[in-house]
Amino acid sequence: MNRRPLSQALxxxxxxxxxxxxxxxQLGVVEVSLGELFSTYWPLVIVAIGLVALFAVPRAWIGPVFVIAVGAFFQLDRLDLIDVNVWNLLWPIGIILVGLTLLTRLGSRGDDDDVINSAVIWWGSERRTRSQAFRGGSLSAIMGGIAVDLRQAGLADRADIAVFVLWGGVEIKVPPTWRVRVSGLPVLGGWDDKTIAPVDPxxxxxNVHVTSIMGGAEIKN
Incomplete structure (x- = not known):
């Protein structure tokens, strides 16, 4: 029996x-105004999505943390706990996250990397590796795109790639000799597995784990 991912279940x-x-x-069992509650606490929906995404793809933590931060600032604003323009805070948060990607070397590139980690915010990235012991990595695209070419790479047995997409896109090219399994959490987004399964069982x-929020991921040969 197929079980849904815990993040999707939550x-x-x-x-x-x-x-x-x-x-x-509506039945009068409890006195609650859903409209009033939603108007006050709707940012918690953003926080919840960010937390679920962080749980689903912890290695691609840059994107989920950005979503959680945005939701938290909006909620504090709705509760009048901060007296600032939330929109004016978003671009400094973006700059901080860009700095974090540089400090953690998520934007490093090499032709023989066993692990590929890439995070982009407002721009694009192209990565390629010929490693014959590829072990996976993490890809986070926020309002940008990432293209990864693994067609000359090799796997010893299996590898895992965590993908987070927010208003962006990720493309992964793999050899025809690999089996590909894709799972994840789509939120007004999704993924497209265009690979052809090899004959060898x-x-x-x-394994590609995708959290897609108003974005998309594509895996193909």
Whole structure:
């Protein structure tokens, strides 16, 4: 039996809870104004999505942390706990995250890397490796794009790539000799697996875990 990822289950449970609260309010069982609650606490939805994404793809933490920070600032503003223009805070947060990507060397590049980590904010990145012991990595694209070419790489057995996409796109090219399995959490976004499964049932396997928020990921041969 196929089981849904825990991150998707948690988000589904949150949506169900909101629906149950609305239903109880309409039946008069509890006195709750869903409209009033939503107008005050809607930023928590953004925080929840960020937390679920962080849980789903912890290695691609840059994107989820950005989403959580945005939601938290909006919530503090709605509760009148801060007296600033939230929109004016977003670009400094973006600059901080860009600095973090540089400090953690997420933007480093090489032709023989066993691990590929890349994070882009407002720009694009192209990565390629010919490593014959590729082990995976993490890709975070926020309002930008990442293209990864693994067609000359090799796997010993299996590898895992964590992908986070927010208003952006990620493209991964793999050899036809690899099996590819894609799973994740789509939020007004998704992914497209265009690879053709090899005949060999014991072929090396690449697992791609995607969290896509108003963006997309594509895996192809």
């Amino acid at each position: 988000l589904g449970a949150f949506v169900v809870a909101v629906g149950v609260a609305a239903l109880l309010g 014991h072929a090396p396997e690449l």
